[in-house]
Amino acid sequence: MSGVASERAAKVGKGVASMAHPERAEGQAVDPRPPNGAGSRLSRRHAKWLVRAGAIAAFLVAWQVYGEHVNAILLVPPTAIVGQFGTMLRDGVLLNALGASLEALVIGFGGGLVAGVTLGVIWARFAVVDWAIQPFVSALWSTPLIALVPLYVLWFGFGLLAQVMIIASFTFFPILLNTYQGASSVDQALLEVARTYGCTNWQTWKHVTIPSAIPYILAGLNVAIGHALTGMIIAEFYTNAVGLGGIVLKSADTFQTARMFVPIVTLMLLGIVTIGSTRRLKSRFAKWSTLSEQK
Amino acid sequence: MRSSGGVAVSSELAVQCSGVTKRFGAQAILDAVDLTIRGGSFLSVIGPSGCGKTTLLRVIAGLADIDGGEVLVHDERLRGPSRRCAVVFQNYGLFPWKSLYNNVAFGLVVQGESKAAVREKTEYFIDLVGLRGHEHKFPYEVSGGMQQRAGLARAFAVSPEVLLMDEPFAAVDAQTRESLHAELLRIWEHHRCSVLFVTHSIEEAIVLSDDIVVMSANPGRVLARFTVPLPRPRREEEIVNEPAFTSLRREIWSLLHHRDRGGSPGASDLAALASNAGEGDRP
Numbered sequence: 001m002s003g004v005a006s007e008r009a010a011k012v013g014k015g016v017a018s019m020a021h022p023e024r025a026e027g028q029a030v031d032p033r034p035p036n037g038a039g040s041r042l043s044r045r046h047a048k049w050l051v052r053a054g055a056i057a058a059f060l061v062a063w064q065v066y067g068e069h070v071n072a073i074l075l076v077p078p079t080a081i082v083g084q085f086g087t088m089l090r091d092g093v094l095l096n097a098l099g100a101s102l103e104a105l106v107i108g109f110g111g112g113l114v115a116g117v118t119l120g121v122i123w124a125r126f127a128v129v130d131w132a133i134q135p136f137v138s139a140l141w142s143t144p145l146i147a148l149v150p151l152y153v154l155w156f157g158f159g160l161l162a163q164v165m166i167i168a169s170f171t172f173f174p175i176l177l178n179t180y181q182g183a184s185s186v187d188q189a190l191l192e193v194a195r196t197y198g199c200t201n202w203q204t205w206k207h208v209t210i211p212s213a214i215p216y217i218l219a220g221l222n223v224a225i226g227h228a229l230t231g232m233i234i235a236e237f238y239t240n241a242v243g244l245g246g247i248v249l250k251s252a253d254t255f256q257t258a259r260m261f262v263p264i265v266t267l268m269l270l271g272i273v274t275i276g277s278t279r280r281l282k283s284r285f286a287k288w289s290t291l292s293e294q295k
Numbered sequence: 296m297r298s299s300g301g302v303a304v305s306s307e308l309a310v311q312c313s314g315v316t317k318r319f320g321a322q323a324i325l326d327a328v329d330l331t332i333r334g335g336s337f338l339s340v341i342g343p344s345g346c347g348k349t350t351l352l353r354v355i356a357g358l359a360d361i362d363g364g365e366v367l368v369h370d371e372r373l374r375g376p377s378r379r380c381a382v383v384f385q386n387y388g389l390f391p392w393k394s395l396y397n398n399v400a401f402g403l404v405v406q407g408e409s410k411a412a413v414r415e416k417t418e419y420f421i422d423l424v425g426l427r428g429h430e431h432k433f434p435y436e437v438s439g440g441m442q443q444r445a446g447l448a449r450a451f452a453v454s455p456e457v458l459l460m461d462e463p464f465a466a467v468d469a470q471t472r473e474s475l476h477a478e479l480l481r482i483w484e485h486h487r488c489s490v491l492f493v494t495h496s497i498e499e500a501i502v503l504s505d506d507i508v509v510m511s512a513n514p515g516r517v518l519a520r521f522t523v524p525l526p527r528p529r530r531e532e533e534i535v536n537e538p539a540f541t542s543l544r545r546e547i548w549s550l551l552h553h554r555d556r557g558g559s560p561g562a563s564d565l566a567a568l569a570s571n572a573g574e575g576d577r578p
Binding site: 189190192193194195196197198199200203207208211212214286287288289 | 356357358375376377378380381382384386388390391392393401402404405406433434435453
């Protein structure tokens with residue numbers, strides 16, 4: 001309240017002063033403002049992080065308090081998880097599992113990405129493919145892919161191949177659909193520019209269609225990473241139980257709840273890292289796009 | 296293929312449209328339009344919106360089919376977009392994912408110039424249009440005026456015989472437009488080509504052109520053709536007050552408005568021009 005009053009006083013003072021003493025008015029006008037403006041902006045950013053940290057801290061404290069008072073088979077407090085995390089990090093179990101999971105993830109995701117972009121481009125390019133592919137895409141898109149996982153195990157066994165194929169399938173669809181949408185919604189005016197400069201089909205694709213699809217593909221990447229992580233865990237549930245999903249499953253079977261939480265936390269961290277890196281990709285390769293500003 | 300030696304072709308006809316007709320459904324957008332552009336000359340087409348002036352430009356650019364008539368570009372019958380022509384677009388038509396430099400280089404790259412030639416010409420035209428220092432920015436980072444400078448540079452860079460400009464300065468503010476006029480004329484003096492310039496501004500047409508074709512709407516027809524009696528080089532701020540300028544402006548203005556009874560320019564304008572299009576055929 002006193003702040004408001006003094007601010008008003010300063011304003012009035014400035015108004016009067018600027019009539020009589022321009023140089024004094026300047027001093028008054030300039031001095032208080034920049035620190036004020038900058039200060040409020042800074043504190044707003046600080047406030048955001050404070051609130052964020054506060055929310056996380058409150059959540060952890062509540063969990064801790066509650067977790068200490070329930071059956072350790074159902075829930076363990078965060079401190080127990082952190083302790084277990086350290087143990088598993090030291091004895092190498094966690095890193096081995098992470099390595100196994102990431103191997104399948106990288107190969108499967110890479111394969112799904114390449115297949116999705118390639119097929120998406122071909123789909124957008126040729127009307128015949130569009131007509132032919134539409135029913136299959138609709139059928140597969142509406143089918144929960146999880147339903148196909150046992151079939152994949154039947155076809156590809158219990159090893160890495162099955163995991164890779166499952167992850168690739170989970171990755172494939174969001175990439176395929178976004179690539180198709182991007183490549184088929186190119187600005188007609190820009191296609192005309194390409195025509196007037198005598199672009200060949202291939203040049204039009206290289207200079208116009210593919211670049212304009214990139215923001216869509218990157219948006220698809222975001223979704224696909226989530227799907228791929230899901231696929232990775234499901235694959236491990238159904239195939240041989242190494243990897244993060246394997247630890248979850250084995251620990252749950254033996255009621256080692258703290259041990260079960262370690263790979264889950266690891267997955268969360270993995271998710272944060274990968275989403276962060278797609279965001280960086282967007283700001284690097286799709287800075288020009290309004291599509292990338294939506295996130 | 297006929298060679299074009301710049302000024303040497305000035306006596307030839309760069310573009311000949313005869314009886315060009317274009318319909319959308321039952322409506323004739325262009326109705327038996329005859330139009331010629333002398334080699335190396337600057338011709339503006341002016342008319343109310345809906346008179347088909349942009350459609351005519353798109354026809355000559357090879358972007359639109361015609362339902363009748365014939366278009367010759369340097370005596371060759373037009374079949375789709377031709378490398379003899381370059382287009383400057385109203386909304387600039389820059390690729391948002393390419394820097395201004397790469398936008399300017401675009402035509403040279405796709406037309407198969409060597410890397411060294413692409414670099415040399417791109418640098419040259421970047422300088423010529425005054426984009427030096429901004430060439431690595433992206434279109435969204437610069438003003439409309441600068442975007443259209445890049446559009447001009449991209450078109451001039453491929454050394455077109457015919458430059459087609461579709462209301463290129465309609466989207467920029469008045470001051471920027473005047474400076475772009477001066478730039479365009481300066482560049483054109485050095486890189487002479489035949490120009491078809493579509494505009495809705497009488498002043499712009501007079502300042503820039505050797506010849507002005509006035510069109511009417513519904514159906515799109517050629518009403519009249521004028522020759523601008525002003526010497527070059529021209530300075531916009533000087534010529535706008537000359538009697539030759541003002542009388543030509545008045546003449547074109549009254550032609551465009553001569554049956555418009557007190558309404559504001561626009562829809563009523565169109566209707567007026569449409570209703571008298573039949574009798575409006577002036578010499």
